[in-house]
Amino acid sequence: AQKITQTQPGMFVQEKEAVTLDCTYDTSDPSYGLFWYKQPSSGEMIFLIYQGSYDQQNATEGRYSLNFQKARKSANLVISASQLGDSAMYFCAMREVNTNAGKSTFGDGTTLTVKP
Amino acid sequence: NAGVTQTPKFRILKIGQSMTLQCTQDMNHNYMYWYRQDPGMGLKLIYYSVGAGITDKGEVPNGYNVSRSTTEDFPLRLELAAPSQTSVYFCASSYSDKGGNQPQHFGDGTRLSIL
Numbered sequence A: 001a002q003k004i005t006q007t008q009p010g011m012f013v014q015e016k017e018a019v020t021l022d023c024t025y026d027t028s029d030p031s032y033g034l035f036w037y038k039q040p041s042s043g044e045m046i047f048l049i050y051q052g053s054y055d056q057q058n059a060t061e062g063r064y065s066l067n068f069q070k071a072r073k074s075a076n077l078v079i080s081a082s083q084l085g086d087s088a089m090y091f092c093a094m095r096e097v098n099t100n101a102g103k104s105t106f107g108d109g110t111t112l113t114v115k116p
Numbered sequence B: 001n002a003g004v005t006q007t008p009k010f011r012i013l014k015i016g017q018s019m020t021l022q023c024t025q026d027m028n029h030n031y032m033y034w035y036r037q038d039p040g041m042g043l044k045l046i047y048y049s050v051g052a053g054i055t056d057k058g059e060v061p062n063g064y065n066v067s068r069s070t071t072e073d074f075p076l077r078l079e080l081a082a083p084s085q086t087s088v089y090f091c092a093s094s095y096s097d098k099g100g101n102q103p104q105h106f107g108d109g110t111r112l113s114i115l
Helices: none
Strands: A010-014 A019-021 A032-039 A046-052 A064-069 A074-079 A088-096 A104-106 A110-115 B004-007 B010-013 B019-025 B031-037 B043-051 B054-057 B064-066 B076-078 B087-094 B110-114
Touching (some): A010 A019, A019 A110
Parallel strands (some): B010 B110
Antiparallel strands (some): A032 A046, A032 A088, A064 A074, A088 A110, B004 B019, B019 B076, B031 B043, B043 B054
């Protein structure tokens, strides 16, 4: 079974608007971490935000926030006030602490295009 | 700050040739990883290491080998290159991660074409 599912291959958003990128995950490990990475067209992978399975509050980092719904096993990335530089591919990843120590599983990504 | 350094950045190989992709990190990270990324796809884990002298297979290890003789270096060896190994290869590292909360730091990638 796919451990990380990103159902939106491509998304468009108008500049200055907010956008939500979906991520659902599957694990039986009670302890895990969820990560979002950005990959611009230049190719590098940039860490954006982290959410732990035991965190009570949703993570935020500047314009990025993570909408964590544990019961639904979803960890959606919200980008507020989109900028042209946000156009990139975005990957959701999960690290299971007890069952796959040291390894991360990545989704297939969502390509975000910000329109001027 | 160098971070994770991969060499070469680009390479073209002929079918059947061998090569080593180099990866070094200067952050004293215990964990290191090799991924491949095919066009328009996510990252697939090839091999990983939780410390010097310790390596383990990921989900797509066939056709590759690794070694980890030092904390800093984690080279990936391709033996008998095949067209299916055409991809972008990323090396990554992170701190020891007992709590599952350490992000990975990535190199800039190696674009490899097998012709």
